[in-house]
Amino acid sequence: MTKQKTKKTTLSKKRRILLFFTKVGFTFLCCLAFYGIYLDGQIRSKMDGQIWKLPAEVYSKINSIRLSDHLSLEEIKHILLDNDYRQTTIIASPGDFKIEGDTVVILRRAFPFPVHPESQRVFRLRFTNNKLSVIEDLINVKAIDEFRLSPKLIAMLQSDSEKEDRLAISLQNYPRLLIDTLLLTEDRHFYEHDGISPTGIIRALIANIKAGHKVQGGSTLTQQLVKNLFLTNERSFSRKINEALMSIILDFRYSKNLILETYLNEVYLGQNGDTQVHGFELASHFYFGLPINEISLDQIALLVGMVKGPSLYNPWRNPNNALERRNVVLRLLLAHKVIGNELYEMLSNRPLGVQEKGKINRQYPAFIQTLQAELREQLSESKLANLSGARIFSTLDPKTQINAERAIKSKVPELQLKVKNPYLESAMVVADYQTGEVRAIVGGLQTNYAGFNRALSSRRQIGSLVKPSIYLTALSDPDQFRLNTAIQNQPITIHTKGSPPWKPRNYSKKYSGSVMLMDALARSLNIPTVNIGMKVGLDKVIATQKVMGWNKVNIPHYPAMLLGSYSISPYDVTRLFQTIANQGEHITLATIDNITDNKGNLIYQRAITPKQVVATEAAYQTLFAMQQAVERGTGRSLHNDFSYLHIAGKTGTTNDARDTWFVGIDGKNVTTVWLGRDDNGKTRLTGASGALQVYKNYLQYGNILPLSYQQPTSIKWIGITSSGGWDCSSVRKIPVWVNKGTSFCSYGYSQSAETTPVLENIEKRESIWDVLDEEEKYTAPVEEAIPTN
Numbered sequence: 001m002t003k004q005k006t007k008k009t010t011l012s013k014k015r016r017i018l019l020f021f022t023k024v025g026f027t028f029l030c031c032l033a034f035y036g037i038y039l040d041g042q043i044r045s046k047m048d049g050q051i052w053k054l055p056a057e058v059y060s061k062i063n064s065i066r067l068s069d070h071l072s073l074e075e076i077k078h079i080l081l082d083n084d085y086r087q088t089t090i091i092a093s094p095g096d097f098k099i100e101g102d103t104v105v106i107l108r109r110a111f112p113f114p115v116h117p118e119s120q121r122v123f124r125l126r127f128t129n130n131k132l133s134v135i136e137d138l139i140n141v142k143a144i145d146e147f148r149l150s151p152k153l154i155a156m157l158q159s160d161s162e163k164e165d166r167l168a169i170s171l172q173n174y175p176r177l178l179i180d181t182l183l184l185t186e187d188r189h190f191y192e193h194d195g196i197s198p199t200g201i202i203r204a205l206i207a208n209i210k211a212g213h214k215v216q217g218g219s220t221l222t223q224q225l226v227k228n229l230f231l232t233n234e235r236s237f238s239r240k241i242n243e244a245l246m247s248i249i250l251d252f253r254y255s256k257n258l259i260l261e262t263y264l265n266e267v268y269l270g271q272n273g274d275t276q277v278h279g280f281e282l283a284s285h286f287y288f289g290l291p292i293n294e295i296s297l298d299q300i301a302l303l304v305g306m307v308k309g310p311s312l313y314n315p316w317r318n319p320n321n322a323l324e325r326r327n328v329v330l331r332l333l334l335a336h337k338v339i340g341n342e343l344y345e346m347l348s349n350r351p352l353g354v355q356e357k358g359k360i361n362r363q364y365p366a367f368i369q370t371l372q373a374e375l376r377e378q379l380s381e382s383k384l385a386n387l388s389g390a391r392i393f394s395t396l397d398p399k400t401q402i403n404a405e406r407a408i409k410s411k412v413p414e415l416q417l418k419v420k421n422p423y424l425e426s427a428m429v430v431a432d433y434q435t436g437e438v439r440a441i442v443g444g445l446q447t448n449y450a451g452f453n454r455a456l457s458s459r460r461q462i463g464s465l466v467k468p469s470i471y472l473t474a475l476s477d478p479d480q481f482r483l484n485t486a487i488q489n490q491p492i493t494i495h496t497k498g499s500p501p502w503k504p505r506n507y508s509k510k511y512s513g514s515v516m517l518m519d520a521l522a523r524s525l526n527i528p529t530v531n532i533g534m535k536v537g538l539d540k541v542i543a544t545q546k547v548m549g550w551n552k553v554n555i556p557h558y559p560a561m562l563l564g565s566y567s568i569s570p571y572d573v574t575r576l577f578q579t580i581a582n583q584g585e586h587i588t589l590a591t592i593d594n595i596t597d598n599k600g601n602l603i604y605q606r607a608i609t610p611k612q613v614v615a616t617e618a619a620y621q622t623l624f625a626m627q628q629a630v631e632r633g634t635g636r637s638l639h640n641d642f643s644y645l646h647i648a649g650k651t652g653t654t655n656d657a658r659d660t661w662f663v664g665i666d667g668k669n670v671t672t673v674w675l676g677r678d679d680n681g682k683t684r685l686t687g688a689s690g691a692l693q694v695y696k697n698y699l700q701y702g703n704i705l706p707l708s709y710q711q712p713t714s715i716k717w718i719g720i721t722s723s724g725g726w727d728c729s730s731v732r733k734i735p736v737w738v739n740k741g742t743s744f745c746s747y748g749y750s751q752s753a754e755t756t757p758v759l760e761n762i763e764k765r766e767s768i769w770d771v772l773d774e775e776e777k778y779t780a781p782v783e784e785a786i787p788t789n
Contacts (some may be wrong), residue, residue, distance in 0.1 A: 054389035055158035059151035066146040098640035102127040111150035114594035171261035187221040195251030222247045289355040302331040365450035366443030371591040389598030395437035396662040404440040406446040407698035419684040426675045427454035433578045436587030459567040460659045464654035466564035473544040473619040474669035478737040483518040484724035487528040518625040522633030533562035547613040549575030573671045581665045617737040646707040651687030660690030667705030
């Protein structure tokens with residue numbers, strides 16, 4: 001009886017224990033299920049939404065090759081090389097071109113151009129007499145007039161809180177060889193396991209025990225992706241459990257191809273300053289300057305090898321480690337018969353082939369800063385907040401930008417030594433005056449330093465740069481002013497209510513009875529300028545300056561403004577001279593052309609709205625006078641070397657030579673150069689010996705077009721005497737705005753040139769030009785220029 005009772009008691013205890021563990025197990029499974037649901041929610045919230053806050057990609061201007069440009073074979077070759085195309089003997093991948101006799105064959109890259117994305121194409125260019133005569137699209141088998149080249153990626157803009165950069169592309173755009181190499185190196189059974197690989201973990205454990213330290217990891221690509229996307233690098237048991245569970249869920253929930261695509265775009269592959277480089281596409285640009293589908297197998301092997309340790313195998317900091325790791329991957333390809341011995345030997349003996357360090361992120365900081373300011377001005381807050389993954393197509397011309405940077409970096413140090421002034425700084429703005437597109441901006445001597453942007457933010461006194469706008473205002477009234485109008489050049493005193501008398505003076509302190517209007521501008525004389533401005537009226541001068549581009553500039557309403565006694569940035573200076581260069585037609589300067597969102601939809605397109613704000617004839621005559629300033633006036637040192645360019649220009653120097661300026665206008669661009677000191681100290685230079693010398697250096701680097709204009713029908717070339725009187729038999733002629741019925745000579749001389757370079761219609765001037773002041777050094781000192789109340 002007792003035995004039976006004991007037996008029943010034992011069975012009862014076993015049942016209770018079994019029931020307890022059953023309840024515990026059930027509870028654990030429920031908790032695990034609920035935890036799995038929680039983890040699944042975390043995974044889905046990210047994978048089904050926006051996985052990353054992608055940076056906005058900024059591209060240079062889109063270049064086209066056109067039949068109408070009649071380019072030579074050598075010019076085409078340079079355009080292709082400037083756009084990172086490679087000259088080869090065999091066309092094998094996008095970005096390749098070959099030259100055979102008078103024919104060029106190009107495999108043009110695919111690119112999501114705004115409005116009309118284009119796939120890769122094969123073009124054949126034929127030349128006749130060394131000029132492009134035929135463009136053939138060999139895919140569509142037809143002749144075309146032009147085609148576009150994909151622009152360069154010049155910067156990536158992320159929010160201040162984001163410290164990651166990546167270029168996310170679809171799986172189909174990754175080369176198959178990269179995928180095979182990655183899977184062979186990191187996860188050979190990726191398409192077979194369910195997110196985790198127990199055999200891989202055991203194999204890695206055995207290898208590590210044998211070696212006595214960690215030599216192999218057991219994580220799958222799925223586990224690596226989970227760790228990168230959802231977890232931290234914390235070394236703990238709980239993190240590994242979470243990693244395994246989430247990997248199983250991720251593998252169950254999503255396709256292998258989506259997981260692989262996400263991994264390829266997520267993997268960390270280096271550091272660019274304080275910004276992380278993620279994904280193989282961006283890493284390819286960062287290390288090699290090429291898209292991922294254009295790099296060679298040895299370069300693929302290097303990137304795949306870096307997955308194990310981007311810092312340890314950094315090719316710039318640890319080139320020996322990187323080379324060894326790359327060759328380990330190549331040996332793996334050899335062992336699995338992906339490549340043969342001969343190819344292995346060739347690839348393993350190659351150098352790393354990486355580009356100069358750090359060339360992907362914000363190469364042109366001053367331009368990018370200006371572009372960001374324009375973004376804030378042009379886009380609403382909602383659009384600014386939704387620029388993740390957007391493509392911003394800028395107006396920057398990389399070649400012009402590089403030339404501008406070279407000009408400043410080589411000339412300014414030379415000037416520093418020449419005048420023993422180590423604090424000199426400089427800025428430059430180059431803009432296409434017919435389109436308003438800004439081609440280059442240099443913010444300082446340290447061209448890659450994203451600090452103070454002097455081109456955009458530095459406001460300095462402009463001195464004599466103000467004068468062309470004053471003379472243009474006067475020339476807009478042909479009944480009162482022409483280029484040969486006599487202007488008084490004697491000392492004057494101007495009385496302004498509430499201010500002491502102002503006595504402007506010429507720098508040389510030399511005066512004459514009168515001087516022709518165009519000579520006064522060419523020689524940058526102060527007294528004639530003040531006389532013209534006072535006769536025209538300050539209100540009219542300021543109104544003209546406002547409509548020409550200085551609508552946001554605070555222009556003082558007192559006579560000293562006629563001598564540039566107020567401060568403007570180089571960027572704003574360029575706005576006004578764009579209007580003069582474009583014969584009175586104002587176009588707002590811009591650094592942005594188009595913006596598309598991450599799906600390719602156009603969200604912003606620049607509206608080009610030219611507006612004729614001053615008379616074409618007045619602008620044409622002002623340009624002529626500015627050409628005289630270069631040919632025989634304050635900028636004539638430029639003419640000595642570049643007379644064939646017929647450049648129009650204007651120097652500027654301010655009080656005590658604290659700021660030196662030059663604005664040059666060639667056949668395509670208007671270029672503003674400032675040279676001075678940040679502390680407003682003396683430069684010991686003038687516009688002619690300072691900023692103009694930087695501009696001359698710039699001209700040496702660039703392919704500059706000569707200045708030539710379509711002559712307005714109402715402009716005629718009329719002869720004048722040395723004193724400015726009309727003489728239609730004279731060889732010395734000036735452009736004159738001829739009103740209907742106006743007669744200048746008894747025999748009515750006129751000329752009907754259609755398209756004439758402005759300077760080609762006149763002969764050398766009299767010897768008076770040989771005794772002009774060496775340089776224009778300024779207007780009146782500040783204490784004389786600015787009246788006080």
